[in-house]
Each structure stands twice: as structure tokens, then as C-alpha cells.
Amino acid sequence: MDERPIGVFDSGVGGLTVVKALREQLPHESIIYIGDTARVPYGTRSQATIARFAREIAERLLTQNVKALVVACNTISATCLPSIAALSAVPVVGVIEPTIESALRLSSAKHIAVIGTPATIRSAVYERGLQAREPGCRVLSMTTPLLVPIIEEGLKDHPVVALMQETYLSPLKREPHVDVLILGCTHYTLIHERVQSFLGRRIHVLDSARPTAAAVEQMLRAQGLAATRNHATQIYFTSDDPEKSMQIARDFLGADLELRRLELG
Amino acid sequence: MDERPIGVFDSGVGGLTVVKALREQLPHESIIYIGDTARVPYGTRSQATIARFAREIAERLLTQNVKALVVACNTISATCLPSIAALSAVPVVGVIEPTIESALRLSSAKHIAVIGTPATIRSAVYERGLQAREPGCRVLSMTTPLLVPIIEEGLKDHPVVALMQETYLSPLKREPHVDVLILGCTHYTLIHERVQSFLGRRIHVLDSARPTAAAVEQMLRAQGLAATRNHATQIYFTSDDPEKSMQIARDFLGADLELRRLELG
Numbered sequence: 303m304d305e306r307p308i309g310v311f312d313s314g315v316g317g318l319t320v321v322k323a324l325r326e327q328l329p330h331e332s333i334i335y336i337g338d339t340a341r342v343p344y345g346t347r348s349q350a351t352i353a354r355f356a357r358e359i360a361e362r363l364l365t366q367n368v369k370a371l372v373v374a375c376n377t378i379s380a381t382c383l384p385s386i387a388a389l390s391a392v393p394v395v396g397v398i399e400p401t402i403e404s405a406l407r408l409s410s411a412k413h414i415a416v417i418g419t420p421a422t423i424r425s426a427v428y429e430r431g432l433q434a435r436e437p438g439c440r441v442l443s444m445t446t447p448l449l450v451p452i453i454e455e456g457l458k459d460h461p462v463v464a465l466m467q468e469t470y471l472s473p474l475k476r477e478p479h480v481d482v483l484i485l486g487c488t489h490y491t492l493i494h495e496r497v498q499s500f501l502g503r504r505i506h507v508l509d510s511a512r513p514t515a516a517a518v519e520q521m522l523r524a525q526g527l528a529a530t531r532n533h534a535t536q537i538y539f540t541s542d543d544p545e546k547s548m549q550i551a552r553d554f555l556g557a558d559l560e561l562r563r564l565e566l567g
Numbered sequence: 568m569d570e571r572p573i574g575v576f577d578s579g580v581g582g583l584t585v586v587k588a589l590r591e592q593l594p595h596e597s598i599i600y601i602g603d604t605a606r607v608p609y610g611t612r613s614q615a616t617i618a619r620f621a622r623e624i625a626e627r628l629l630t631q632n633v634k635a636l637v638v639a640c641n642t643i644s645a646t647c648l649p650s651i652a653a654l655s656a657v658p659v660v661g662v663i664e665p666t667i668e669s670a671l672r673l674s675s676a677k678h679i680a681v682i683g684t685p686a687t688i689r690s691a692v693y694e695r696g697l698q699a700r701e702p703g704c705r706v707l708s709m710t711t712p713l714l715v716p717i718i719e720e721g722l723k724d725h726p727v728v729a730l731m732q733e734t735y736l737s738p739l740k741r742e743p744h745v746d747v748l749i750l751g752c753t754h755y756t757l758i759h760e761r762v763q764s765f766l767g768r769r770i771h772v773l774d775s776a777r778p779t780a781a782a783v784e785q786m787l788r789a790q791g792l793a794a795t796r797n798h799a800t801q802i803y804f805t806s807d808d809p810e811k812s813m814q815i816a817r818d819f820l821g822a823d824l825e826l827r828r829l830e831l832g
Contacts, residue, residue, distance in 0.1 A: 340616045341606050341832070346719070348808030351605045448727070451716035454611070462713070465730055543613030567606070567832040 309363030314342030317374030318554035323515035340541035345419020400517035418486030574628030579607030582639030583819035588780035610684020665782035683751030
């Protein structure tokens with residue numbers, strides 16, 4: 303047993319959807335969260351820039367005596383997980399591998415679609431990961447760049463979601479064999495139900511939050527790192543003015559929280 | 568006469584709409600442009616973060632022996648022009664003042680609307696500037712945060728523009744006295760005609776590009792800084808991978824260009 307906190311980070315506050323799942327699944331675990339709201343979004347930036355920003359955050363968390371790092375961001379996990387693992391003495395869990403495993407369990411047809419930011423899709427990490435485990439697996443990857451700003455602007459219930467779903471996801475409706483859609487961005491969890499109802503029952507919509515929390519639980523148990531005491535704490539930092547992100551952070555976490563400021567960059 | 572370049576900067580590549588107007592109006596002037604594409608957009612960030620990023624870019628340009636700085640970004644001009652002017656030994660021109668002067672010349676009713684990023688609108692700089700020159704002027708300010716990502720994603724001709732115009736600009740149609748709309752963000756220049764056709768002839772749509780170029784010309788002449796020789800050069804830098812911004816940069820500039828990489832942050 304190990305009472306040290308888990309360090310969780312994201313380009314912004316979307317990673318709080320993963321924290322929400324972690325808190326439900328692992329209520330004894332303390333968490334330190336860093337969201338780089340001063341430089342969000344990462345998903346439209348180049349690989350080198352994302353890696354530079356992400357290493358800086360990982361280093362900050364490592365100075366806080368964390369027992370593990372959770373990269374609660376598809377873009378960072380897709381583009382630079384190995385370079386974060388290389389600088390970390392503690393285990394590192396990303397969102398991609400757990401989501402790939404869940405997707406393959408859910409898919410009978412082994413024909414899986416993925417949507418994500420331009421950086422995530424360009425990395426082809428889902429495609430390669432799915433086909434490494436299931437060589438015959440067919441993968442349809444699509445980038446949906448406007449969904450992050452739509453959700454960040456609090457427009458998740460606005461008609462713009464329907465319009466952009468129509469634009470981005472209509473090709474999927476014409477693919478008769480796809481039976482799983484991976485929401486390859488932690489933000490998309492907030493429109494999970496709208497996407498599911500747009501696509502209908504034939505396609506199972508899967509986000510990264512629960513699979514990642516389950517993978518963290520498994521890793522902590524396997525390595526004897528699980529916390530057991532009953533006074534878990536959560537500390538949340540953002541790199542831009544916390545006030546600015548408060549409402550959307552609450553939406554992502556599904557609970558109230560206090561955001562503190564931490565300068566990055 | 569002074570053959571040194573003018574330093575122009577923006578949070579991204581939207582400021583190239585101002586460069587386009589500068590090149591048309593001042594063909595003898597050399598230009599060094601920096602767009603902070605690694606940290607764009609600024610408009611949803613806090614004042615302190617914007618000021619920190621903007622000062623860093625201004626300092627980079629000042630080391631390049633520029634004869635003037637043009638802040639080709641409404642968000643930066645609105646939130647931290649004084650702190651840039653304080654660190655600069657050369658004249659600094661922002662986009663706000665020239666646009667305010669044009670708007671007042673165009674408006675008979677002295678009832679003017681402004682749209683911009685959250686940071687620009689929160690600063691109330693248009694409101695205060697318009698009313699300082701024209702005390703009875705009525706100002707209607709509205710934030711339109713999704714327009715920047717829509718334009719950056721190359722969706723300027725997509726139905727999402729019509730939908731968000733409807734959402735953001737419908738209140739304007741119900742204001743019978745407004746006769747000028749200021750596009751308070753250099754990005755919006757790319758949808759100038761769509762906004763104009765949505766609003767109809769009653770409202771004159773005005774962007775910052777030409778007024779700013781005219782103000783730069785006036786300042787250069789007044790201070791004896793104008794270039795006269797016939798071999799003007801333009802150098803364009805972005806802080807993220809230039810390849811990523813090439814297409815949208817061409818759209819903004821209305822011409823081909825070479826983008827080079829300059830690391831910031």
C-alpha cells in the first residue's frame with residue numbers, strides 16, 4: 303500500500319473526465335491534476351511542440367512525489383508517451399492502450415472507427431495498436447478538430463454539435479461493418495450520449511475514461527501501489543487563470559472542485 | 568527614409584490579414600512577422616498570460632532592429648498594448664485605435680456593435696475608446712469565441728459559419744439603430760463578406776486590416792520612417808511547425824509565402 307498521490311495531466315481540463323472515472327473506481331487514491339489551460343489545445347500542434355509542453359508538466363508532477371503518472375489526454379498519449387516514460391521513475395499510464403483493449407473486446411466485426419484531434423489521428427497510434435493486437439482489424443480514422451472548441455465553449459447542447467456530427471460522422475453511417483467508435487479525445491466524453499444517439503445502436507460508442515481508470519487500478523494492484531487509507535485528497539492546477547475554466551472543469555469532473563494556478567511555459 | 572523592417576506580430580496567422588493590407592498600402596516596406604502558432608489562440612486566455620506571451624514576442628522582434636511594431640491582433644492590442652509600448656524604443660501601432668476612428672467616421676447613428684474574442688470583449692477597450700472620442704456613442708459588444716477555430720480549421724465556407732452567425736449575430740438584427748459592426752479579431756476578415764451578406768446593407772461591416780495599414784502609413788510619414796527603396800522583403804515566422812499553418816496562412820495573406828520556425832515559450 304502506498305498513500306502517495308497519482309499525478310494526472312492533460313492539455314486542459316478535458317482530462318477531468320478521466321479523473322471522474324478514477325475517483326469513482328479508486329476512491330482511496332489521492333490525485334494531483336495539472337491542466338495546461340494557458341496553452342490548450344494541443345491537438346492542432348506539431349509533435350515536437352506537444353512533446354516539449356508535455357515533458358515540462360510531467361517533470362512538475364514528478365517533483366510532487368507522485369507514485370504514478372496518468373496521461374489523461376489522447377493527443378499527448380498518442381504523440382509522446384515513450385518520451386514521458388523515459389523521464390519517469392514511476393509507472394506511466396496513457397489513455398490509448400486501455401481504450402484499444404476495451405474496443406477489441408466490444409467489437410465482434412473487428413471493424414473499428416476512431417475520432418480524435420489532428421495530432422492523435424496523424425500519429426496513427428490507434429490504427430497501429432488495434433492491428434498489432436488483432437492483425438485483421440479494420441480501422442477507420444477521422445479527425446474532428448472543431449469538437450474540442452465547441453465543448454470548451456460550453457456549446458455541448460447547441461445545434462452546432464448536430465451539424466458537426468453530421469459533417470464529421472456521416473461517413474460512418476455508410477460503413478455497414480463498423481461496430482465500435484472510439485472517442486479518441488477526453489473532451490468528447492461530454493457528448494458521448496449525443497454521438498451514441500446520432501449513430502444508433504449498431505455502433506457502440508466508447509470513451510477513454512473508464513478503460514483508463516480500470517488500467518490504473520490493475521497497475522496499482524499489480525505493483526503493490528494501491529492506497530488504502532480513507533482520506534484521499536485531490537488537488538487541481540491549471541496554467542491559466544483558474545476562474546476562466548471553473549465551469550467547464552465542473553462539467554468535466556461532474557462535481558465541484560477548487561482550481562489553483564500553476565505557471566507553465 | 569528608413570529601410571529597416573516593420574515588426575508585425577499576432578497570436579497566430581490571423582494577423583496576416585493586416586500584413587496583406589500593409590503590403591498593398593506600403594509596397595516599399597519590409598516586414599518581419601511572428602505568429603505564435605504554438606500557443607494560439609490567445610483570445611480565450613487570461614490577461615496576465617496574454618501579456619506574458621506578447622511581451623516575449625515583442626522582445627524577439629526588437630532584437631531584429633525593427634523601426635516599428637505593429638500588434639496585428641485585437642486580443643493583444645486590447646489587453647496589453649501599454650505594456651508592449653513600455654518596453655519598446657520604437658513606435659507601436661495596435662489595431663484598436665485605427666479601427667475605432669474608422670468606425671466613428673462610418674457611423675451616422677453613433678450606435679456601433681463589436682464582436683471579438685472573450686479577452687477582447689472583456690477588456691471593454693472598444694467601448695471605452697469609442698465613448699472617449701464620441702461620448703454619446705452607444706456600443707453593443709458581443710463575444711463570438713467559436714469563429715476563430717472555425718476559420719482556423721478552414722471551415723469559412725461551411726454551413727457552421729451560417730449557424731454560428733445566426734447564434735451570435737441575430738441579436739444585432741433586432742437592434743434598429745446599429746449601423747456599423749466592427750470585426751474585432753483579425754481572423755474575422757476571412758468571413759467579412761459572409762457577415763456583411765448576413766446582416767444586409769443597413770449595417771456596415773468593418774475589419775481592422777485597412778484602418779491599421781493606413782495608421783501605420785501615417786505614423787511612418789509623420790516620423791520620417793518610411794522606406795523608399797524598391798526591394799522590400801518579408802520574413803514570416805511561426806512558433807509551431809510552419810507546415811501545419813501553410814494553407815491557412817496563404818488564405819489570410821492572399822498570396823504565397825514561406826513560413827519559418829521560431830521557438831517561443
